[in-house]
Amino acid sequence: xxxxxxxxxxxxxxxxxxxxxxxxxxxxxxxxxxxxxxxxxxxxxxxxxxxxxxxxxxxxxxxxxxxxxxxxxxxxxxxxxxxxxxxxxxxxxxxxxxxxxxxxxxxxxxxxxxxxxxxxxxxxxxxxxxxxxxxxxxxxxxxxxxxxxxxxxxxxxxxxxxxxxxxxxxxxxxxxxxxxxxxxxxxxxxxxxxxxxxxxxxxxxxxxxxxxxxxxxxxxxxxxxxxxxxxxxxxxxxxxxxxxxxxxxxxxxxxxxxxxxxxxxxxxxxxxxxxxxxxxxxxxxxxxxxxxxxxxxxxxxxxxxxxx
Amino acid sequence: xxxxxxxxxxxxxxxxxxxxxxxxxxxxxxxxxxxxxxxxxxxxxxxxxxxxxxxxxxxxxxxxxxxxxxxxxxxxxxxxxxxxxxxxxxxxxxxxxxxxxxxxxxxxxxxxxxxxxxxxxxxxxxxxxxxxxxxxxxxxxxxxxxxxxxxxxxxxxxxxxxxxxxxxxxxxxxxxxxxxxxxxxxxxxxxxxxxxxxxxxxxxxxxxxxxxxxxxxxxxxxxxxx
Numbered sequence: 279x280x281x282x283x284x285x286x287x288x289x290x291x292x293x294x295x296x297x298x299x300x301x302x303x304x305x306x307x308x309x310x311x312x313x314x315x316x317x318x319x320x321x322x323x324x325x326x327x328x329x330x331x332x333x334x335x336x337x338x339x340x341x342x343x344x345x346x347x348x349x350x351x352x353x354x355x356x357x358x359x360x361x362x363x364x365x366x367x368x369x370x371x372x373x374x375x376x377x378x379x380x381x382x383x384x385x386x387x388x389x390x391x392x393x394x395x396x397x398x399x400x401x402x403x404x405x406x407x408x409x410x411x412x413x414x415x416x417x418x419x420x421x422x423x424x425x426x427x428x429x430x431x432x433x434x435x436x437x438x439x440x441x442x443x444x445x446x447x448x449x450x451x452x453x454x455x456x457x458x459x460x461x462x463x464x465x466x467x468x469x470x471x472x473x474x475x476x477x478x479x480x481x482x483x484x485x486x487x488x489x490x491x492x493x494x495x496x497x498x499x500x501x502x503x504x505x506x507x508x509x510x511x512x513x514x515x516x517x518x519x520x521x522x523x524x525x526x527x528x529x530x531x532x533x534x535x536x537x538x539x540x541x542x543x544x545x546x547x548x549x550x551x552x553x554x555x556x557x558x559x560x561x562x563x564x565x566x567x568x569x570x571x572x573x574x575x576x577x578x579x580x581x582x583x584x585x586x
Numbered sequence: 587x588x589x590x591x592x593x594x595x596x597x598x599x600x601x602x603x604x605x606x607x608x609x610x611x612x613x614x615x616x617x618x619x620x621x622x623x624x625x626x627x628x629x630x631x632x633x634x635x636x637x638x639x640x641x642x643x644x645x646x647x648x649x650x651x652x653x654x655x656x657x658x659x660x661x662x663x664x665x666x667x668x669x670x671x672x673x674x675x676x677x678x679x680x681x682x683x684x685x686x687x688x689x690x691x692x693x694x695x696x697x698x699x700x701x702x703x704x705x706x707x708x709x710x711x712x713x714x715x716x717x718x719x720x721x722x723x724x725x726x727x728x729x730x731x732x733x734x735x736x737x738x739x740x741x742x743x744x745x746x747x748x749x750x751x752x753x754x755x756x757x758x759x760x761x762x763x764x765x766x767x768x769x770x771x772x773x774x775x776x777x778x779x780x781x782x783x784x785x786x787x788x789x790x791x792x793x794x795x796x797x798x799x800x801x802x803x804x805x806x807x808x809x810x811x812x
Binding site for chain 1: 614763
């Protein structure tokens with residue numbers, strides 16, 4: 279397992295080195311603004327992959343803490359943009375102070391029966407109670423729905439990345455961390471490859487009102503090439519090459535839908551990015567939108583088909 | 587020895603407060619004009635929350651924070667030993683007596699001499715916390731008198747957004763939300779500008795930075811480790 283991780287991160291750093299060299303090579307031919315953004319993005323990728331490498335090195339604890347922090351940052355970004363009033367103060371506070379730590383504690387102790395329903399059942403019901411006790415009914419449904427959405431995306435969905443560590447797959451014991459690497463790699467490379475395919479071959483707009491730069495060519499090219507990467511990396515997983523292609527396809531397509539749905543929310547709120555935490559990329563949710571949509575589906579399908 | 591311990595404790599509290607403020611508020615600093623270490627100046631901001639000073643103080647880069655002196659009420663900060671330590675040694679406040687009847691010193695003269703000594707100040711010209719719903723209360727005359735006492739003083743307007751959501755008035759616990767601090771272009775009292783005109787100009791300069799004010803162009807953003 280250590281060997282696979284070393285090879286994987288070695289490969290990723292190699293890709294970053296190549297990307298940095300290529301950026302320097304094409305620098306004279308692109309405009310200053312695009313270049314600055316490209317360099318920001320690359321620098322952020324170095325940092326993100328560096329942090330991930332440290333988290334993987336620390337193992338289970340490192341990954342759970344890292345994703346708990348990601349959930350926190352995403353929840354903060356999400357709640358910054360929702361319609362809220364004074365009456366929602368405790369619902370918001372409880373999301374940070376109770377829902378998030380309880381969900382990650384359940385992941386930590388691998389209590390599947392709890393972490394898979396805690397947010398959709400208990401937090402779902404308790405959050406509007408905290409708001410209703412303050413008595414303000416104006417925009418009530420919209421306000422509580424937005425809190426619930428924030429909890430689902432930021433806490434529930436993202437926590438399913440480290441939840442993969444608790445899957446007991448026969449013949450795959452002690453190697454679940456590789457499944458996390460597989461999921462993240464497929465979703466993120468699909469995102470980058472959609473951008474590359476879209477820039478080079480993109481013609482037909484996918485949803486011009488939501489995201490003017492996304493095209494069908496980018497979507498199909500990106501998702502399929504990420505699926506091929508997934509098939510090639512089947513050694514990291516309990517899946518065979520064909521199943522790895524299928525699982526990667528599922529993760530990549532869910533990731534693409536996640537990007538689209540969360541773009542629609544941004545557009546509705548009148549912002550371009552979720553935040554400013556990651557230079558060149560925007561906020562944490564701009565980087566994790568696909569992961570949030572892919573993780574629970576990937577988790578449950580893996581659990582359904584590969585655990586006894 | 588005691589002084590060294592005190593300095594060390596002050597650095598510790600500074601680090602803890604900055605870390606906490608950045609953790610909760612993830613302050614985003616937007617600059618309409620580059621903000622260099624530059625001359626000493628007066629930051630003037632809208633005042634909606636008790637934590638406004640802390641947020642500005644924590645959001646600025648350390649080298650600017652070190653020369654900063656928030657103007658704050660002596661009757662609040664200098665009452666207990668711990669508060670006085672936090673006020674004097676950590677925030678390095680410039681204490682002013684709020685009650686004009688009781689005060690002995692001259693706050694405007696104190697501010698002018700702090701500026702002469704190379705410090706920058708944080709002032710809330712509304713004079714008190716704005717309970718809403720108006721966006722901005724009419725400015726007090728202090729900034730005009732300071733301009734007269736020290737001609738050429740630069741006032742840098744700031745709009746603090748969202749801190750009220752983090753800790754609405756009367757709530758006990760903060761909710762982490764992203765706060766934005768937008769810094770505008772500095773303004774200076776012009777030679778034949780009268781009090782009303784200067785105060786109106788300063789109010790307009792602060793209000794123009796509010797998020798739903800008509801924007802002229804997108805401000806540049808500074809990255810800093812949050």
